[in-house]
Amino acid sequence: MTPLESVSSFFDRNPQYSGKAITLAFSGGYDSLCLLAALCELGFDVHPVYVNHNIRSESELSAEIRLNRDNCRRLGRTLEVITLERGSVDACAHEKGLTCEAAARFLRYEALSSFPIVATAHNRDDQVESLMMKLISGGTLLSLAGIREKRGNIIRPLLGCTRSEIVSYVDSLHLQPSSDSTNDELFCFRNKVRQMVTPYLGSSVKDSLVRIAENIQKAEDAAGNIQINIHSGYYSVSRMDFVTSSFFSKLKCVYQVYSFFDSDRLSGAEIRKFVNCIHDRESYDSRFFHLRCTYDDVRFYHPKTWFTVPFEKDAALVHALSLDESLASSALRIDASLLNPPALIRLSDEDDTLLLSSRSIRLSDLCAAWKCPYAFVLQDRDGIKAVWAECFGGRNRLSDSLRSDKWKELPGLEVVKKA
Numbered sequence: 290m291t292p293l294e295s296v297s298s299f300f301d302r303n304p305q306y307s308g309k310a311i312t313l314a315f316s317g318g319y320d321s322l323c324l325l326a327a328l329c330e331l332g333f334d335v336h337p338v339y340v341n342h343n344i345r346s347e348s349e350l351s352a353e354i355r356l357n358r359d360n361c362r363r364l365g366r367t368l369e370v371i372t373l374e375r376g377s378v379d380a381c382a383h384e385k386g387l388t389c390e391a392a393a394r395f396l397r398y399e400a401l402s403s404f405p406i407v408a409t410a411h412n413r414d415d416q417v418e419s420l421m422m423k424l425i426s427g428g429t430l431l432s433l434a435g436i437r438e439k440r441g442n443i444i445r446p447l448l449g450c451t452r453s454e455i456v457s458y459v460d461s462l463h464l465q466p467s468s469d470s471t472n473d474e475l476f477c478f479r480n481k482v483r484q485m486v487t488p489y490l491g492s493s494v495k496d497s498l499v500r501i502a503e504n505i506q507k508a509e510d511a512a513g514n515i516q517i518n519i520h521s522g523y524y525s526v527s528r529m530d531f532v533t534s535s536f537f538s539k540l541k542c543v544y545q546v547y548s549f550f551d552s553d554r555l556s557g558a559e560i561r562k563f564v565n566c567i568h569d570r571e572s573y574d575s576r577f578f579h580l581r582c583t584y585d586d587v588r589f590y591h592p593k594t595w596f597t598v599p600f601e602k603d604a605a606l607v608h609a610l611s612l613d614e615s616l617a618s619s620a621l622r623i624d625a626s627l628l629n630p631p632a633l634i635r636l637s638d639e640d641d642t643l644l645l646s647s648r649s650i651r652l653s654d655l656c657a658a659w660k661c662p663y664a665f666v667l668q669d670r671d672g673i674k675a676v677w678a679e680c681f682g683g684r685n686r687l688s689d690s691l692r693s694d695k696w697k698e699l700p701g702l703e704v705v706k707k708a
Contacts, residue, residue, distance in 0.1 A: 299446035312404035317357035317467035320410035323455040343375040390477040414452040420498040435502035512537030522680040524589045579662040600632035620701025624693040629670040659683030680704040
């Protein structure tokens with residue numbers, strides 16, 4: 290399939306993209322140059338954008354950008370350059386526990402996320418490489434779905450075209466693609482597979498790998514989606530929906546929930562533990578999240594984070610939460626003059642107790658009854674005076690010592706997501 294045929298076929302199958310402005314993730318190599326030329330030849334409104342990761346020498350980057358601008362100009366387009374701060378890729382890799390390659394890809398997509406439609410130049414050979422990488426590394430069944438021709442605002446019109454067809458098309462236009470020197474280095478897994486594995490695969494093997502990806506995609510698409518509900522301090526799914534869903538639906542749900550908490554890979558043992566705890570209605574505390582089951586739903590909480598902040602309106606809490614005034618009946622109405630300062634807010638601990646006039650209540654018992662792993666507590670010199678747990682699926686509680694004659698007239702405070 291020629292590049293023009295691949296692009297035309299994609300838009301025939303996906304007419305919702307026709308007639309709309311398309312942003313092209315443009316590196317200047319054979320693939321993105323081919324896609325730009327094909328889109329221009331077919332009359333699409335395409336805007337090339339180059340993301341400069343700033344991880345190569347300035348001289349190489351400057352020469353590459355000049356060549357890319359010239360190629361775009363010859364095709365009647367103006368190249369937009371987005372330059373990242375030097376060191377941002379390493380910082381992202383360290384912060385998120387990613388490889389340098391994965392961090393660069395994350396930042397590239399992040400830089401392009403504001404554009405409504407983004408086209409990338411992934412091709413059939415990229416699909417083969419992705420499948421080989423998943424097979425070699427023992428990837429999960431769903432990972433064998435490989436690269437999809439569209440996902441979110443990302444489209445890949447060249448996915449049906451081989452690398453050799455792309456090279457022939459670009460050479461026929463007498464365009465000179467740019468070359469990233471890091472593509473020849475064996476520092477990342479994809480480069481190793483590209484140079485040491487896929488060149489030795491026969492065409493029939495490559496065809497089989499592509500068919501595997503297509504079949505897994507069809508099976509995944511046929512499986513229903515389990516709705517994930519987003520609350521202020523946790524995520525939840527219907528336990529009945531999860532238990533009665535297909536294997537593929539459960540896997541999709543597991544991966545989606547897990548992606549909210551971490552970017553590392555889940556092992557097969559962790560997936561089985563995850564699923565079995567939901568079926569058996571058991572709690573599960575992993576290094577990535579806390580799982581709690583009620584009769585009706587399954588809740589997923591962030592790992593506990595130790596923090597302390599002064600008690601005040603708009604106090605910045607963990608998990609993107611904050612204190613805000615509220616008219617809700619469940620909001621806590623606190624007479625701050627009755628506190629014995631300094632007063633602070635933190636997450637509950639195992640030995641915390643809430644002081645009532647006639648007795649004290651262990652917060653660990655309350656959280657266990659509410660099926661949440663923790664709550665926010667307000668503490669002064671005398672002890673725990675208030676508990677915010679509604680944001681975690683529990684209840685808000687106030688010590689009797691903070692109730693005054695003006696209690697119902699006081700402004701209420703609740704925990705909300707930051708804007």
